[in-house]
Amino acid sequence: MSTSAPDSVDETAGIESEVADICRRARAASRRLALVSDRQRSDALLRIARRVRSDAATLAHANAVDVEAGRSAGLSGALLDRLTLTPERIEAMAAGIDVVAALPDPLDGAIAEWTTVRGLEISQVRIPLGVVGVIYESRPNVTADVAALCLKSGNAALLKGGKEAIHSNSAIADLLSAEICAAGLPPDSVQLLRSTDRRATKALLRQDATIDVIIPRGGPGLVRAIAEHSRVPVIRHYEGICHTYVDAGADLAMASDIAFNAKVQRPGVCNAMENLLVHADVARPFLEMLAPRLREAGVELRGCERSCAIVPGMRAASDEDWRTEYLDLILSIKVVDSLDEAILFVNDYGSGHSDAIVTRSRENAERFLREVDSATVYENASTRFTDGFEFGFGAEVGISTNRIHARGPMGLRELTTYKYVVRGQGHVR
């Protein structure tokens, strides 16, 4: 046995007990926070937003330390960009908190109320989930964003950011704590795990007695690793392998606009299209209209045998291509013989995120909307609309690929659960 083993065991135990202690404090804070009025929660958010603005220089300074360290460590340009807090991004952070503060109280109103045959009065009332753990990667603005969403919905938040953003996240967390205290909310309402040790994350995932849900915000690799190891329920966000199906008899100009938008407007996001299906009856005129437009926008096209016969110079799409979320200007195209084939393909190769049909047939639209088993299904619209803001939720906690609890775009309501309040007059069984 190595001589360092006992030390390392002690160290692990130390990290575990520290994390357990933080979680217990979060649980206690969550009980008090659940009883605070919406007014008080929103006032705290407005204080925080003001402080973000007044402390912009402090935040920028802390962030510069991270960016400098990232540069030395050889982080890619894209990662450095995500890590950087410009004055505009700091203002956007503050403005985002103001918006959340102004949203309606997600805890307001009973879900249902009824009287049982024995005369018990039951109300099903909304309450916060309790303690929400959020594990995220490099972008430090997530710290403020998630804290605001949790506070507004009455949840205590436990935040674990990436180690490359530790100075930025700590500066934001300090500011949050100060204003949370000043507003009279429980001081442990938002806590940042400052340990960047991976054992801290592992310990967090085992605290199912004190954490109610874990929301990972990051790529599929992060989400899968967390879902694999977590004892705490996880709201997952896996890939978006989104389809657009152009039906026989579709308005081809409309279909071209929708497909172009779904692929090109912002290719790096989960609701962008990865696979295009087109009915054989319209494949030639449609692809002859769309393919040059996509290529002009820099999209690399791959295709099935039949679409390759229509569009010259396309690379053949492999089975792997149909199952890949490129998040890039790459599109795989397939010609299908029927609506049935399209639906089967989407259910088989898609990821259940967002899928669209473009059609003039009400009947075909209804079949697609009903039979495609995805969180969001579209008739004659771009898949790019799968988004909490576009849906009108006023905020977006994430987009869930879970089937339980929350599915699709999550707003503040999806950070709540319920309890049953039962009133009797001496009722016994």
Added chain:
Amino acid sequence: MSTSAPDSVDETAGIESEVADICRRARAASRRLALVSDRQRSDALLRIARRVRSDAATLAHANAVDVEAGRSAGLSGALLDRLTLTPERIEAMAAGIDVVAALPDPLDGAIAEWTTVRGLEISQVRIPLGVVGVIYESRPNVTADVAALCLKSGNAALLKGGKEAIHSNSAIADLLSAEICAAGLPPDSVQLLRSTDRRATKALLRQDATIDVIIPRGGPGLVRAIAEHSRVPVIRHYEGICHTYVDAGADLAMASDIAFNAKVQRPGVCNAMENLLVHADVARPFLEMLAPRLREAGVELRGCERSCAIVPGMRAASDEDWRTEYLDLILSIKVVDSLDEAILFVNDYGSGHSDAIVTRSRENAERFLREVDSATVYENASTRFTDGFEFGFGAEVGISTNRIHARGPMGLRELTTYKYVVRGQGHVR
């Protein structure tokens, strides 16, 4: 290396691939089943109920094999009783299926519908969860019960019963399959895992690509083991450590009836009371009224120092006692000085299942109902009402101690999720 290792590895791989295949078939069946009308699902259930009645002798015969094997294996009397299908229990099974068939369609009606600022029409519609895995212990009637609840809600069911009930469960599953086919539903809508190998259960818990939720039905040991190892989301049902708090100024006769009912009417169930809290102002008259009544019913009383001073002959309750779900005629009693102390105690020692206050004060009732963080909270009623049937759900899938997805008694609605159906007229971002 042992010579049997390669064999055993092959065998494990065989079990894993068999389970994966069963799960894939369940997923395919779930897609078709989700499109079947309530009428067709209910008709299938009525057929199944008729067949349970007409095949009662076959079921009893298969069951006798299990009971005989259990007797030889030395199963306890209680376990043998749970395993046994009497004619009355077979009739109750059929009657239960008839009741589920007659319930309203849990998939009916949109949850919400709205038009976004950009003019997209959004409907949030109910759909089945998809594939529900149920893992349970000895009672074979669970096989029919769970299959009926899943079918009625449009879910494909994967059932894994205990090995001691394998002949009974197989006979019930054969009958289910035959009638499901005859009714024109997908044949794989309900599948029983016939392998009693524990590796089959382990393999099942890893199928997160094809199973949407696992519901364990059994003791806390089973539930914990499953929650620990499952990659599939689990709806948990842990202990019910339920409290009754008798407030100062409560109607003591009412309080005595409620406490007696909560403890004695059916002590072996999760919504029975385990801990009794009583305000110091009424502790003496109340305990002098209740203690003899409980003892006469055979209840063993344990208490804090102050309650021991009032009720002679009580054993002192340990910290362990307050945290134990006895499911038996044992009650721990504590005198508290305030409503605050009672609420803190319940939130600390309780399991968040069901807790009651008996009081004449509206204000104290509202504080208890609001501040006790349990799935069901009661004013002047017995905790024994936490039950899907008593709540009026018409069926009970289980009682969830999860905070996400479903909390408290689960009816058919809790076996559903939703999707967003979005209709546009060529909308792009």
